[in-house]
Amino acid sequence: MSEPSRPGPARRSRLLRTARRWTVRLVVALAGALLGVLLLGRVEAPIGPFDATVALRPAGGGAHLDIPPLGALEVDAYDGPLQLDLQLRRVDEVRAEALATNPVLLDGVVDQVSEDLRDAVVKVSWMTALAAVAGAAGASLLLLRRPREVFLTLGVATGLVAGTAGLAAATWRPQALSQPTYTGLLVNAPSLIGSAQEIVARFDAYRASLEDLVANVGTLYSALSALPAPGGTDDTVALLHVSDLHLNPAGFDLVRQVATQFDVDGILDTGDITDWGSEPENSLITAVGTLDVPYVFIRGNHDSAVTGGLVAAQPNATVLDDSEVTVAGISVVGTPDPRFTPDKDATGDPGSLEQSGEELAEIADGLPEPPAIAMVHDPRQAPPLDGAVPLVLAGHTHEREVTELEEGTRLMAQGSTGGAGLRGLQGEFPEPLTCTVLYLDRATGALTAYDDVTLGGLGETEVTIERTVVGPPAPDNGETGTDGGTEPTGTPASPTG
Structure with a gap:
């Protein structure tokens, strides 16, 4: 071979x-x-x-x-x-x-x-x-x-x-x-x-529920017409308290609708209008300038100095930074959150929060007349203001809560007017969209009543309003008034869809 x-x-x-x-x-x-x-x-x-x-x-x-x-x-x-x-x-x-x-x-x-x-x-x-x-x-x-x-x-x-x-x-x-x-x-x-699949599914559900939600707002305003402003229109100043919009367009729309329908004299925003304080987010803040009433703002821990500057540039806006402004005759002081922590897992320094409250209390004490309202972002800034102002507005926690401090100051923490923004699409339980209309005596600046407005969050279409009438202070003879000056009373009006 x-x-x-x-x-x-x-x-x-x-x-x-x-x-x-x-x-x-x-x-x-x-x-x-x-x-x-x-x-x-x-x-x-x-x-x-x-x-x-x-x-x-x-x-x-x-x-x-x-x-x-x-x-x-x-x-x-x-x-x-x-x-x-x-x-x-x-x-x-x-x-x-x-x-x-x-x-x-x-x-x-x-x-x-x-x-x-x-x-x-x-x-x-x-x-x-x-x-x-x-x-x-x-x-x-x-x-x-x-x-x-x-x-x-x-x-x-x-x-x-x-x-x-x-x-x-x-x-x-x-x-x-x-x-x-x-x-x-x-x-x-x-x-x-959360994950891309989860956010898409939840956003689709959220978008579908907005149509029903907007329809139910009409029912809300119909019920409201039966609740006249306490003390009469001429004697009352109406201010809208919002907080933690977190760039939710539905939250901005809620602010506009409530401000118009309730005919408020001004809007008080206790911070976190953005999530990261970045330039692309800031482009949406110009919506503030289209509102027809004064807009008073303090920076939250998610708002950068650039964000604060852009809000201040709006023709109707005032940004308080250890300063005072008068809205419809009502004196308001405010201080920003001393932190900038867009990372939601970041922790704050309680000492710096309390110090900022102390500095604002000194400013309030230095005014010719005590202010009617103090604005802070984190409720932990409020204790030093106890006794210096009758009413402190806050946000940050995304949970609405009204408490009375030891010296009689009322602390009103707002929920999230933006349903915590994209955070409303995270977790099992949705964040509702909340805001509150405050009624104050034009002559004294005292809070006489407030309407809590709540729109259901993701997957919910409920819209409610609850009127709370604030009773007079306790009389000197030791007898108790309507609520002893400490606890609000009132009758809820809650149309739902």
Whole structure:
């Protein structure tokens, strides 16, 4: 049996030359394709209200979403040499305004974003494929300078593009979309709002309940018409106490509706109008300037100095920082929360909170007449004000509570007028949207009554109002008045849906 013949020197030389030629073609095709992708593999596209840049970059697969200045998120959705890179550059004012003013468009915004993103990915995929093939052909023409080599390199480049697409399709992992990796400020997003699947499900339910909720507001105002302002309109000042809006658009809408329907003389906001105090959030604060009444604000622990400055820039707004303002004849003093802790797990220093309350008490004592109201964000700032002012307004806890301090000062902690913002979509029990209309005697500044307004949170459509009449102080002979000056009494009016 004869042994197989080995290739001779001439054949080996031909094989080596062929291997070298194909290696050169492959290297030229790869280099040209890479250059083409880097130069041309991107498109500008609208994604909902955003203008975005969508690109495919040599970065090892997956998707990268950049949201400056908040940070980015990455999704390990597929394998391959190219990464889908999506950068949100700016909000288009025309499209954003159309969404804000057209309920039909707003209701379909999720579907519109999905469709826009799908169209952008298809477009950038074709653009990248053409850029890779054109880059490979150009490199071959420039370096190898033979028409035959150009056609061969085109074939190699087409094979590389097809292989890349096939690898991405074969390794597609849709479940990875609910498990992104966050960077920058967005690292706090999972702890703040939960998983992507949970937040989508809860937001859909929340959005569906808003329609019923708004309808029930009409019932609320009908019941309110039977409750005249204590003391008569001429003798009473009505002030709306809100807190912890946390950027919930429904909360801003509630403020506007209640301010209009109750014909209030001013709005007192005890802080946390934002969540992170960042520049993108601050763009929504201009809604304050569209209200037709004075707006008095103190910074909460989630509000940055920039946020406070933007509120102060609104034509109707005053930001109190250890200072005093008069609203409809009612003197109000206020101090900000001394902390800036947008991380919801951060803990505060009780000493600094109490010190800020002490400094505000000194300011109140230095005024010609004692102020009627003091505004703080955290109820722990209130004890030093006991006896210095008759009424202290606070927020922060997201739980409405009225208590009386040892020296007779009434402390009213508001819930969350924004239902704690996105936090309302977290946890088993939803946060209600709350605010309170305060009625004060125009001559003395004394609190005579208040209406607690509550809108049910996620998945609920209940709307209630409860009128509480504040009784006179206890008489000097030791007999007790209506509520002894310490406990409010009244009759609730609670229309529900």
